Amino acid sequence: MLIKKRNIWNIHRFFPTRRNIRSWKLEKEIKKSLVKLISRRRENEKGCGVEEKEKGPKDLLGLMIQASNMNMNMSNVTVDDMVEECKSFFFAGKQTTSNLLTWTTILLAMHPHWQVRAREEVLKVCGSRDHPTKDHVAKLRTVSKRKRKYSNMSFFKF
Numbered sequence: 001m002l003i004k005k006r007n008i009w010n011i012h013r014f015f016p017t018r019r020n021i022r023s024w025k026l027e028k029e030i031k032k033s034l035v036k037l038i039s040r041r042r043e044n045e046k047g048c049g050v051e052e053k054e055k056g057p058k059d060l061l062g063l064m065i066q067a068s069n070m071n072m073n074m075s076n077v078t079v080d081d082m083v084e085e086c087k088s089f090f091f092a093g094k095q096t097t098s099n100l101l102t103w104t105t106i107l108l109a110m111h112p113h114w115q116v117r118a119r120e121e122v123l124k125v126c127g128s129r130d131h132p133t134k135d136h137v138a139k140l141r142t143v144s145k146r147k148r149k150y151s152n153m154s155f156f157k158f
Helices: 017-047 050-055 060-070 080-112 112-126 136-140 143-148
Strands: none
Touching: 017 060, 017 080, 060 080, 080 112, 112 136, 112 143
8 A cells, every 4th residue: 555645844835936936025015005005094084083984985994994993902903914804805805706707607608698688788778888887787687687596506616
């Protein structure tokens, strides 16, 4: 019986290979950009009153900044935590969005009559020259009906 050797230590990721150096540079650049974004958002919130803060952006980053500002001395949310959460949210969102678009393309290819109906509806709602916006998407019915019908496709492995 042959026993395969396994790299238990997995230390190759710590060596300065070309790939690792590029990966480390990208990670530093992403972190630097996110820290800069967080500091800008914090600066914008400092100059605002309570009413203006409530009207401000209601997104994940804004909620994390509010949580870190509530009790500056007792806050458990650090800038590094916010950076890591933003990276996770962004990359996870990218993956799910690409899966959704792939699945939509497959369905439209499998059902050409849906494709025709969806195209006609987009042209009717958006016009032939306008680019679709989030307001236009809310008015689309054909895509919304199909999305509800096929919303639970967890048994497909992409």
